[in-house]
Amino acid sequence: MAKNAWPAADKRDLIGERISRLDGPVKATGHAKYAYDMNRPGMLYVRLVWAPYGAAKIQSIDTSAAKAIKGVAGVWNEMNEGDEIVHAGQIVATVAATSEEIAQEAWRAVKVAYEVKQPQMNDTVLENADEKEQRDEIPDAATVDKAYADAEVKIDGHYGLAPITHCCMEAHGQFAEMKDGDQYIWPSTQNVSAYAAGLTDAAGLPASQIHVDCQYMGGGFGSKFSSDQWGAICSRISKETGKPVKLMLERDQELMVAGARPSAFANVKAGATKDGKITVFDSTCWGSGGMGTSRGLGVPYVFGNVPNIRRVARNVRTNRGSQRAWRAPGHPQACLVTMAALDDLAAAANMDALEFFLKNLDLTERPDVYREELQIAADMIGYKEKAHLRGDSGDGPVKRGLGISIHMWGGGGHKSECNCTINPDGSVSVALGTQDLGTGTRTVVGIVTAETLGLPLKRVQVNIGKDQYPPSGASGGSTTVGGVSSSSRDAATNALNMLLEKVAPSLGVPVDQLEAWDGKIQVIGDPSKSVTWEKACSMLGQIPITGKGSKPTSDGTELDNSGVGGVQMADVSVDTETGRVTINEFVAVQDCGLIIDLKTAESQVYGAMIMGVTYALYEEAIYDPITGRMLNADMEFYRLAGLADVGTLKVHMMTGPGYDERGVIGLGEPPVISPGAAISNAVANACGVRVPTLPLTPDRVIAALEQGGKLA
């Protein structure tokens, strides 16, 4: 009997290797079809009329001119007279037309009158916080106050992160089509299996009659779990008109309403002994996720065992688009606030930051992992040669510095079901309703299945992205790889065991002495007693077999795990005359248990580092304080890092004994947590002052340098 447990290192042919993604070629050649690429004869194009104000009351909506335009299939009010607008970008009306151009013309022709109000846009000051929204954790105020008063070294710092958006390359939206009374949907989603359930009211159909297909998607980062209001509008119009309908958000609306990471600001009083042992962390945090809440931050982050902790948390409601989970919700913010404050504390103690972090690792949950990772990262970046105390960075206007940050994440596998089918002709397919966000999920499922069956990767047909397949969880919380690798291992193992039952008599050994290896079914370790895979499969007769697998696995074997740590170090230069920050080198060391595909794992970390450089240096949603409009709802002034901006990136994945046997753990979120903190710390180390708020744009850097008397 083949077992679910992951094979030992010497029995892994594919797992842990650097393997290119299965869908690389179709993506690189443009053959991969995204929701955006769907077209059908007679289809309708939809444009959404959105509110241009942060706070307003709708006085009237006049759709008559739009309706009169030839080619307009319909105009619908999505809001009504008297309704309140609470953020720019809210959908007021919808137009559908036979061409994109007509839809746009009709879109312009819809006239909405507003009574404009003064929006609340400022989240940077604590005074704007909603007093009702309290999440304070004050164990014993007097003790914390005393610990701070008694601390030999102390800081009183302010830190922050501006709001950013998800800015997915592929905008949100979907294509819908009616056929034989059912509705077929091609969405951009990170939640294939549960997507249809969100459309039942709009489509007037049960979920069983709504069929979802998402083979490729251009990023979600936590913003594409729900079918959303626009998905519902698209389904409704398709049902109502009987026509195929395309509704993808325009870039401006995408940036305003389709996902935002809440801002975060904090005042921190932290203290340590003079030899650098942290004794107290006292924080007041606030932030804004639009008109909803922004949960307080889990600070001190990673160093959760600091003896004296107080958290005061407040929420600021602003007239901005609603927040959504953004890759590791809350963590990048908590990380910046904590690591920057601790780095300031190290500087106040006149200590090397690495020494300071090492000294306090006992205040974390995984000191041994962090110690090992810190040492590797230090070697990779040349810490010993480059390190200097804060601000001690030589003459000339351009200063160089190093910064450190550490982070953590859970990442246990989600629920998942999977079918693995072996056909009598030897072909193999594996099916599950998961999705590949571009991370390599399709490839991972293929690798696990092929490894389990002793086949080359190309022999496995991977079927994902449709809700007709066994349900799999949404891709969030870094749970996908743990979930799908468990269920596909389980399914392939069960299928293999069914096959082994058929083959065992011909090899004259009990089933438990057989294995699938190198394209054969053989007696364990003895290729001379074997049959080829094709021969083995022909013994199935005329009927294919399907092994069912799941997470949790059918025999209870735990193939996944939870809890990872990572270290990142940045080497930056700061031009102290212009406030420009450039990245020289940026290294990441990350553990995530047993790695299925080293190449896509590393890619995941590289991608996160680039995203991290972006939010550390450039990215920020900027709103007009009077109208509440997002002013940079485009990709011109909503700046993302380009290749020339990211410096030299280096990634090291922790593998081997101590890591592999933990099982598979997710990686989507952890590596994007530390970049802001590592880069901010490097900037402080270089120029001698803390630039409190991300992104570290020239205006902010110059202001901090000026305040610190360091402007060249």
Place this chain on the structure above:
Amino acid sequence: MANPASDNLFTCKHLRSKEMYYQADQRDGDQYSGGAYWCAKNHESFGPDGGVVERSECTPDRTCFQE
């Protein structure tokens, strides 16, 4: 971090968080959600009544609450 919000079992049927789509025990995920709830009625982080969407807030005393 301890979170009184996760103790509320009587949540509205429209309450959503990403954890609900991948976690067996949905309440476990609250420590990670960062407050990123949404209301399935309007897909916003505030409800049809204008109030915030939160496990601790989406309770039967809201006018929009549905079991």
Place this chain on the structure above:
Amino acid sequence: MKSFEYAAPQNLDDAIALLASGEAAFVLAGGTDLVTSMKQGIVSPARLVSLKAIEELKGVDTSGDTVKIGAMTSLAELASNESVAKLYPSIVTAVNKIGSAQIVNMGTVGGDLCQYPRCWYYRNGFGLFGMENGQPLIPDGENKYHAIFGNDGPAKFVCASSLGPALVALGATVTVRGADNQPRDIPATEFFKTPQSPEDPLTAVAVGEVVTHVAIPAKATKNATYEIREREGLDWPLVTATVVYTDNGGKAQDARVVLGHVAPVPWIATGAAAALEGKAVDESSALEAGAAAVEGATPLSKNGFKVQLAKVAVKRAALAAAQA
């Protein structure tokens, strides 16, 4: 975008005739700005007259005592021309820093000079002056990329052209032709205009006129441009400075300093030029020029940092010119 007529005349006369239909007829060059502006709904031409097929508007002519650059010369071609590279490093930097092969291959010299401001209030439909219900939004709004000079009137945007400051500093002349078919020379110093009312033009090009070429004195000078941008990837400058002077036995003569992206027009920094005039261009005179350049700056609520940037840009441009 509204439907429009499209014409692709083969010669300049036809182009001018096709433009005579009035304000609703627009010149289309590379389209990198115009098409975006149409999509944003800030202009709605009834007719586009493409100059793409007109050979006489293309290319760089170095035969005379000026270097004559056709308006339809692409930015890429301009920067890779040998004579231009030798005589005007300040122009090469200005083009190369745009940093996008697509933009510099499609974008033209005439288009760069005539492009609309990038002010985000303007591009979001609040008009050139960023107004909402008669209220100016920019003074108390998000003005970190706006003007720090020449901003006492309603115009707070900055001129978007990267070529503009270099051409002004190099003493270039822009030639246009309109319905009368007579070439009209406009000194680059008078080409850009600061509008006082929303209807005022942004350049000296009249309705129905076409920019035909730009001429720069083919004189050996020391010149350089220094730009400060937020990122390396495709972007806009925060501030630029071009410094031009003639080297007279190690001393600067006829010095000119022009700042870009600090005012609604390329901003001539007379004081900075005076600080260099007659001196060796070195750390100390460059520093003085930088300080002089920002005298009288009137930053808005959020763009004080651009004063520092302008100071540094002038200093670095002067030092770069000395090395050129």
